[in-house]
Amino acid sequence: MKNRLLWHKALTAIVLLYLFIPLLATFLYSISTDWYRTVLPEGYTGKWYGELVSDPRFIDALGRTLFVCIVTILISLVVMVITVFAVTVYLPRLERLLQGIAMLPYAVPPVVTAVGLITIYSQGPFALSGSVWLVIGAYFVAILPYMYQGIRNSMRTVDAISLLDAAELLGASKLKGFWLVVFPNILPGVLVATLLSFSILFGEFVLANLLIGGHYEMIQVYLVRRMEENGHLASSIVVCYFIFISIISAVVLRLGRSAKEGRT
Amino acid sequence: MSYVRIEQVSKRYHQEQVLKEVSLTIEKGALVTLLGPSGCGKSTLLRCIAGLTDIEPGGKMIVGETDITNRSPKEREVGMVFQSYALFPNLTVFDNIAFGLKMKGLEKRVYTEKVEQIIRLVDLTGREQQYPHQLSGGQQQRVALARSLVVEPKILLLDEPLSALDAKIRKNLQMELRRIQKALSITTVFVTHDQEEAMTVSDHIFIMDQGRIVQAGTPDEIYRSPANEFVARFIGSYNVLNAADWKSLVAEQRTGSYAVRPEVIRLLPIDAPDVRETGWHFTGKVREKTLKGNVIRAQIVANGIPLHVDMLNTSSQHDIHEGMDVRVFIPESECVPLD
Structure with a gap:
């Protein structure tokens, strides 16, 4: 034994x-x-850390990455939560289709995505290439599977449909029911999906490099450039990365716990 | 005049006809049960009454004086308790129960009184600030019930509300439910697949099979006079004997099938005198004897025909052992003809 x-x-x-x-x-x-x-x-x-923090390009790159990731995730949250709600409650026949669409990003390698996007958006009415919004758009699609699964699984776990039925019979409209009774309960699951997506985007190199690279230097591109210069510096960047993600995780987990309202 | 009238309600899922022109009526203040095996359509019918599932055109549903056929669930004034209770996990017991009243726009002063009253009625005082996950199954059940009742619906629908509970709690809650239902005089439709439960709580039972109502009546009527073989086999442990079975058993020609309840068959010692009643005597062997608490069930085989026989657990039944031969008597008056 x-x-x-x-x-x-x-x-x-x-x-x-x-x-x-x-x-x-x-x-x-x-x-x-x-x-x-x-x-x-x-x-x-400790001089490598010193050099890092005193380099304005590092701080800028960090800020740009944060901006892109946060904006992408906010847009994704709003769009995906509304979509999953609408399909689950009003259009259950489209569920299969939505599932298929959400899984598509898995099938396409980031390099292929990048090349395709640049080709389409470098001319015509939507000349977005070189702009940060192209990256945001591409990132939105990249995290689509994770956000969709996270939200959908949360809704299944809390049996959102039964909760909505019960709320409706008690006099709530579908929308009110969703806001009061479903959303607070899927919040923990949604936050986990958000965290996962954030981690993925923060480390995502291919799209960042190919879509805007040096035009709008984000932390991923910065890291690669510095890595070629000096291994010690690169290591210190990686450690900062790690600490940063750990802090974000802790914050989101704490939020998720308090969102459960009274549960230990 | 009946309070609730369901007329020709049909429902189709993909290619399957789940409800086939079901019609029934319910008196005001009565507790009726939809009883049947899994898949018979009873839960679907309940959901149709609640408005959560649409019905095919041609059906009509009237509650009180109102035709609710085309109304949304919100407008039907129907209360429902789900099998999974569907309590709101993020709200306390108090807030769960108050939800419907808040949706109506009542002020806190007004609804607090009503909520506290119903909490007393379902015996949950002291638990107002707890969350659903902190409650036992029986307590959650009572919150779900209170939540539906506090808005004073015209009818209450219960979808297998006690299925998730263990036997002892179930028995207690059956009585509780009946008590509360009678105290409020609320017309109630109860769905279950447990015939014992149905007979315990109901004023009236509708037995359903494959989307149709196959028999309707009081518990006693249905138990003592099942209309056909399906009901006989479902409602109790009836012995169903067709013409061929009777021939093997008592060498007599009878037309049609008969149902015989296990408690009316009498077992006598092999040398006992004939019972002075019209009926049939024959010899059988005790194949198995099971103790079910206050009832002893014996499986008898006579002339190749198996029979269930039930007896109350008194001291005289201890003379009967497995493997012994017995004399069996079936009174004619207790044979129920089936169509």
Whole structure:
């Protein structure tokens, strides 16, 4: 009996080590002076972080990425929540179609998407190429599957249709019912989908680089450029990335918990 | 004049005719049950009455003096308790119950009194500020009931409200429901597949099979005089014997099928004298004996025909063992002819 538990613990420990060692190594590299001959760094320094924070381009790139990600997600939230509600309640026959559309982004590699978008939008009435709105549009499509699944699964879990039926019989209109009784309960699930989408977009390189690249330098492109200059700096950027995403996750999870109104 | 009239209601899902021109009437203040096996259409009919499911043109539904056929669920003044209760997880017990009254536009001062009254009626005092996930199944059930009743609907619809509960709570709540329904005199339609439950709570039962009503009557009428083989097999543990079965059993020619209730068949010791009543005596073997609490059920085989026999659990039944031969008597008066 005891042996079996030991085996499970050992296995878990090995998997965790496998996952964390690269992060740990990156962190060490970001605080080391030199590290290419010895097992552990030759010296420690915080100068890489200093250089990073004092570089205005870093702050700008961060800001641009945040802007693009947040705008995309807000637009996606509004559009997707309304769409899933409308299809679930008024047009259940279109559910299959919506599902198919939401899965399409999986089938198309980002490079293909980028090339296609540039070709279409570089001329004609919608000359968007080179503009940040092209990226936002492409990003909206990129997170479509995650937002759709997240919202739809939330609605299934809380049995939104029964809740709406009950609310209707008690005198609420479909819209009022949705707002008062369905939305607060799908909020945790929706927030998780939002977080997932945010993480994906924040690290998404191909579309960012191909659609606007240096014209509107976002953190992903900045990272690649710096990586070619200096490995230590690149490591410190990655560590910042990681810390930032962790903070966002914690905030969203806290929000999700309080949105459940009284549940522990 | 009947309070509720359902006339020629039909419903089709894809290629299947789920409801076939169903008609029924309900008296004011009565509790009627739609009883039938899964898939018979009883829940669908309930949803049609609530307005959550549309019906085919040609059907009509009247509640009180009002034709509700074309009205939206909101306008029908119908209360419904769902099988899953559908309590609003983000609202407290108090707010769940007050929801309908808030939707009507009542002020807090006004509805608080009504909500507190109904909470007392369903015996949930002290739990007003709790959330649904903190309550037991039976308590959630009562919140769902209170929520529907507080808006004073014209009729109350209950869709297998007790199916999710365990046996003991179920029995208690059956009585509770009946008590509350009678106290408020509210016309109620109850849906269940459990015939014992139906007989316990109902004034009137409608037995449904494959989208049609196959028999309607009081619990007693239906139990003692099932109209056909389907009802006989569904409503109790009836023994259904057709002409061929009777021939094997008692070597007598009878026309048609008969249903015999397990509690009317008498088991006697092998050497006992004949019972002085018109009926049939024959010998059988006890194949199995099951204790169901206050009832003992014996499976008898006589001349190749299996029979269920029920007896109350008194000391004289302990003389009957598995494997022994017994004398069996079926009184003629208790044989119910089926069409």
